[in-house]
Amino acid sequence: MRHASSTHPAGGFRIPVLEWVHDYQKDWLRPDVIAGATAAAVVLPKAMAYATVAGLPVQVGLYTAFLPMVIYAFLGSSRPLSVSTSATIAILAAAALARAAPRGGTAELLSALATLTLLVGGMLTLAAVLRLGFVANFISDPVLTGFKAGVAVIIVLDQLPKLLGIHFPKGSFFHNVLAIVTGIPHLSAATVAVGAITVGILVAIEHFFPRAPAPLIAVACGIGGVSLFGLRSYGVEIVGKVPTGFSPITMPDVSLVASLAPVAACIALMSFTETIASGRAFAESGEPAPQANRELLAIGLANVGGALLGSMPAGGGTTQTAVNRFAGARTQLAELVTAAVALGTMLLLAPFIGLMPHATLAAVVIVYSIGLIKPAEFRAIAAVRHTELVWALVALAGVVLLGTLQGILVAIVVSLLALAHQTSDPPVHVLRRKPGTNVFRPVSAEHPDDEAFPGLLLLRPEGTIFFANAERVGQKVRTLIEQTHPRVVVLHLRAVTDLEYTALKMLTESEQKLRKQDIMLWLVGLNPGVLAMVQNSPLGKTLGRDRMFFNLERAVEAWEAQQPPGTVSGASH
Structure with a gap:
C-alpha cells in the first residue's frame, strides 16, 4: 500500500478521500462496516448525553454525530478517527450557551449554538490556512491532565441532580454541592434506582464484555424500563418528544459573535488538541500519520458544515476512536457507516429516543466523564517532578472553583508560566x-x-x-x-x-x-x-x-x- 501524501507531485492539494479510496482493498469492506456500526452504538448514546450536558435537546447529539463525521471522512487524514462531541467540549459549550442564552429558550439556544459552532469551525479553518497546527502543543500534558480532571468534577456535579431526581438553580461549585446535599432528603427513589441500574450495567459490561456497546445496551434498557414498567408514573423524568428528521436551518446570530468568540477559541483549541491526540494514538504502521494542519482544516470545515445542521462543536474522541479501531476499522469508510447509522436513527428511531430517562443519560455521562480523572497520571507526574504536579492541580482547581471558561484560561496561563519558568532558569x-x-x-x-x-x-x-x-x-x-x-x-x-x-x-x-x-x-x-x-x-x-x-x-x-x-x-x- 502506498503512503498517502498531502500534495500532488506538482505540489497541488490532494483531496484526502481520493487517497484512501484509491488505496481501498475489497477485504477491508466487512471490517469497516462492522467497526462503523459498532462505533455508532457507542457514539450516538454518548453524543445525546453530552447534548444534555450543554443544556441542548438530545437530537442535537445525533446531528453532531452525522454531518461533521461525514465531512471529516472526506477531508481528514486519520483513518480510524471518529468525530462527534466530547465531555470537554460539551461542558465548555454549556458555559458559553448559558451566557449567550440566559433565558434558555429553545430557539434562543439553537441560534446561539449555530453561532458558536460556526465560530469554532471558522477559527479552526483560519488556523489551518495560517498553518498554526503547532498551537495545540501550547498546553502541557500535566496541565491538560488537571484541566480534564476538573472538567470531570464539574460534569459529575452537573449531572448528579438528574441522577437523584432533584431540582435547584445552578450556581457556583460550593453552592451546587450544598444544594445537592440538602436536596438528598427530597430525592426520587425511582430515579435513583434507574440511574444506579444504568451505572451498574455500564460498569459490568465495560469490565466483563469490553467489546460490547455498553452505552447502547444501557440506553435500550432505560427505554425498555419506561415502556414495560411505566416508570413515568413513579416520577422518572424522560427526554420527551424528539422530532424526526433534520432540524430546520438556524442562522447564526451576528450580535453574539463578540461575546462567544473567546469561548469559541477555547473550544477550538480543545477540539483540535483532542482530535490530533486521538488520531496519533491509534495510527498504525503503514498508515499516513495525522497531519496537524490538515486536521485543523478537516475539523474546521466539519464544524462549519455542522453549524448549518444545528450540531454542537465537534472533534475527534479518544474513546470512540478506540472502539472504531479495535472493532476493525481500516479506513474512513467506517466513519461514513457510523454517520449512516446516525442518519437512520434521526429518521426512524426518534419516537423511541423520547422515552429515554434523563437519569439514564446522566449515568452515561457520569460513567464516561469519571474516566477523565486519571490518578495514575497524577502519580506519574508527581514521580517525575512535583512542580508539574502543582501545575496540574492548579488547572484542576481553576476549572472547579472558577468555572470551565476561566479554568481553561488558567490552564493556558499555567502552561505559559511553566514554559517561562523552564526557560528562565537553564542549568x-x-x-x-x-x-x-x-x-x-x-x-x-x-x-x-x-x-x-x-x-x-x-x-x-x-x-x-x-x-x-x-x-x-x-x-x-x-x-x-x-x-x-x-x-x-x-x-x-x-x-x-x-x-x-x-x-x-x-x-x-x-x-x-x-x-x-x-x-x-x-x-x-x-x-x-x-x-x-x-x-x-x-x-x-x-x-x-x-x-x-x-x-x-x-x-x-x-x-x-x-x-x-x-x-x-x-x-x-
Whole structure:
C-alpha cells in the first residue's frame, strides 16, 4: 500500500478521500462496516448525553454525530478517527450557551449554538490556512491532565441532580454541592434506582464484555424500563418528544459573535488538541500519520458544515476512536457507516429516543466523564517532578472553583508560566573528565574520581540563552568563578541551541570584565548557528581562532600545552 501524501507531485492539494479510496482493498469492506456500526452504538448514546450536558435537546447529539463525521471522512487524514462531541467540549459549550442564552429558550439556544459552532469551525479553518497546527502543543500534558480532571468534577456535579431526581438553580461549585446535599432528603427513589441500574450495567459490561456497546445496551434498557414498567408514573423524568428528521436551518446570530468568540477559541483549541491526540494514538504502521494542519482544516470545515445542521462543536474522541479501531476499522469508510447509522436513527428511531430517562443519560455521562480523572497520571507526574504536579492541580482547581471558561484560561496561563519558568532558569553544569577517557560529564557524587583541572573551569549551559534568562545564566557562571578562582573559563555550548542578541552582548561584556581580572574566556562546541553569530560579533573578533575550539578534548589539550613542564599530570579528583 502506498503512503498517502498531502500534495500532488506538482505540489497541488490532494483531496484526502481520493487517497484512501484509491488505496481501498475489497477485504477491508466487512471490517469497516462492522467497526462503523459498532462505533455508532457507542457514539450516538454518548453524543445525546453530552447534548444534555450543554443544556441542548438530545437530537442535537445525533446531528453532531452525522454531518461533521461525514465531512471529516472526506477531508481528514486519520483513518480510524471518529468525530462527534466530547465531555470537554460539551461542558465548555454549556458555559458559553448559558451566557449567550440566559433565558434558555429553545430557539434562543439553537441560534446561539449555530453561532458558536460556526465560530469554532471558522477559527479552526483560519488556523489551518495560517498553518498554526503547532498551537495545540501550547498546553502541557500535566496541565491538560488537571484541566480534564476538573472538567470531570464539574460534569459529575452537573449531572448528579438528574441522577437523584432533584431540582435547584445552578450556581457556583460550593453552592451546587450544598444544594445537592440538602436536596438528598427530597430525592426520587425511582430515579435513583434507574440511574444506579444504568451505572451498574455500564460498569459490568465495560469490565466483563469490553467489546460490547455498553452505552447502547444501557440506553435500550432505560427505554425498555419506561415502556414495560411505566416508570413515568413513579416520577422518572424522560427526554420527551424528539422530532424526526433534520432540524430546520438556524442562522447564526451576528450580535453574539463578540461575546462567544473567546469561548469559541477555547473550544477550538480543545477540539483540535483532542482530535490530533486521538488520531496519533491509534495510527498504525503503514498508515499516513495525522497531519496537524490538515486536521485543523478537516475539523474546521466539519464544524462549519455542522453549524448549518444545528450540531454542537465537534472533534475527534479518544474513546470512540478506540472502539472504531479495535472493532476493525481500516479506513474512513467506517466513519461514513457510523454517520449512516446516525442518519437512520434521526429518521426512524426518534419516537423511541423520547422515552429515554434523563437519569439514564446522566449515568452515561457520569460513567464516561469519571474516566477523565486519571490518578495514575497524577502519580506519574508527581514521580517525575512535583512542580508539574502543582501545575496540574492548579488547572484542576481553576476549572472547579472558577468555572470551565476561566479554568481553561488558567490552564493556558499555567502552561505559559511553566514554559517561562523552564526557560528562565537553564542549568549550568560544571564538567569533569572520566579517568582514562575523553568523556566529560557533570560533577556528580556518583563519580568522585572524575578529573578536574586546577585553574581551568569547564562549564556547560543548556538550552536557548536569550534576554529572559541571560542574566540568570551569567549569575550562575559568576558564582562558580568566585568559588573556584580559575585562570581560564571554558563555556561548552554544544547544548545551547540559540544565542539571542541580548545574551551575546552580555557574553561580550562578561569577557571584557574577566579579561580585566586576568581570566580568559574560551568557547567550545558552538553549533553552526551560534558560531555564525559569534563570528559576526565583536566577541568573535576578540576570541579569534585561538580561543574557540571544536570540542572539550582540544580545549583541554590547549590548556595543558600552556602549563609549565611537570604540572599537567597533577589533575585533581
